[in-house]
Amino acid sequence: MRRLLIVLLFLAGMAAVVAGAAAWWLGQPLRMASQSIELEVEPGTTPRGVAQAVVRAGVQTDARLLYYWFRLSQQDRQIRAGNYEITAGTTPRSLLQKLVRGEESLRAITFVEGWTFRQMRAAIAQDEFLKHDTAQMSEAEIMAALERPGVAAEGRFFPDTYTYARGSSELAVLRRALRSMERHLEQAWEQRTPDTPLKNVDEALILASIVEKETGRASDRGLVAGVFTNRLRIGMRLQTDPTVIYGLGEAFDGNLRRRDLQADTPWNTYTRAGLPPTPIAMPGKASLMAAVRPEPTKAFYFVARGDGSSHFSPTLDEHNRAVNRYIRGTP
Incomplete structure (x- = not known):
């Protein structure tokens, strides 16, 4: 009986040590290859695949540890696809929170007052973080895709700075700028x-x-x-x-x-x-x-x-x- 008690105490002590080490690890900043790392989580990626993608992106840790953390948190199935920026100081705990909340890294593109549609398209084409789905489209095709067939594109987009997640569609950004101009125009007309x-x-x-x-x-x-x-x-x-x-x-x-x-x-x-x-x-x-x-x-x-x-x-x-x-x- 005494031997069993000793074994149980030993196991309890080991469990406490492991729990303490895990708690310490979850609060420690992850080592990274650079100050800022881009992480892409594609739709359908498994929790294990997400952990591996984090390590491939440049986080210097064991992918198995991240995966076990995802599983033990019981939030592993809540991780959202998207494009994320992992910055210095990120801990395993804050990383999971970012992935579960879908806190994607945002980029910005600015359309300047007085620009023509041609200048606007040139700025879009040069943005490396947008999905270039309008590159081969004519002006008329773009406006048709935006549900404004037969409307000239010139002047129809509001000059402003628009944020978007990396990999967003050019059409999505154009649609926001189009709707913004329509709102401002209606407000002015009133x-x-x-x-x-x-x-x-x-x-x-x-x-x-x-x-x-x-x-x-x-x-x-x-x-x-x-x-x-x-x-x-x-x-x-x-x-x-x-x-x-x-x-x-x-x-x-x-x-x-x-x-x-x-x-x-x-x-x-x-x-x-x-x-x-x-x-x-x-x-x-x-x-x-x-x-x-x-x-x-x-x-x-x-x-x-x-x-x-x-x-x-x-x-x-x-x-x-x-x-x-x-x-x-x-x-």
Whole structure:
């Protein structure tokens, strides 16, 4: 009987030692090959496979220990597929919590105000962490996939920073940007001035894109919108260079010539009255609001001063004097 008691005490002591060692190990930072490690857990991966993937990624521990921990925690079947970032200081306990909660590492991509859809696609193509599922798709195919068939892509995406999990679809990011623009556009349209010459939200988006490209200084945005609004009211041509440049497309070499102003395209607001058929860039929230609530002004003209600001004129004579002063350098 005494021998049995001794054996039982010994086993209890060993169990306590093992339990203590396990508790200590669970709270210790895992050794890693680098300060930050990318871990991909594919759908359907077994708990043992997850433990092995952690070690292959660069965590310097025994995969069997991780697997036993996953099993003993009784959370092994709750581990979620995804892309994770394991950083220095991560313990076995915090690693499992991250995997069970699905705390994926997030990346970010920024779409800049004033960018064209072509520039936006170039940024997407260069992002190494996105799944490039639109690379071989045309603009029309992309819009159809986004459930907007027949709608031009230009200007339809809101410029902002979007976070996503590594391996996310390009279409998923585009869909978020599309819906964000639609929300901002509707909100702006609800706040439009009663006497706006704009007929619908599409025209507001087009005008906002022009305002975005024509504004050199944020404080001038409302007046720029006011000038174009005044012109639309009386049927005067907008005569804005950014629309001509957009119409030239890849043929534009950075130097806008007189012959370019005379070359008719659907976007040439020197040769055609009214708004162009599509936006010419992605407008931000401020430009959307300026388009629907322009600053009251008697000006019909403006010219860049050369410091980012513009000089606004109510008459052509005053405008010509401003052009002589700021462009030609003559009094």
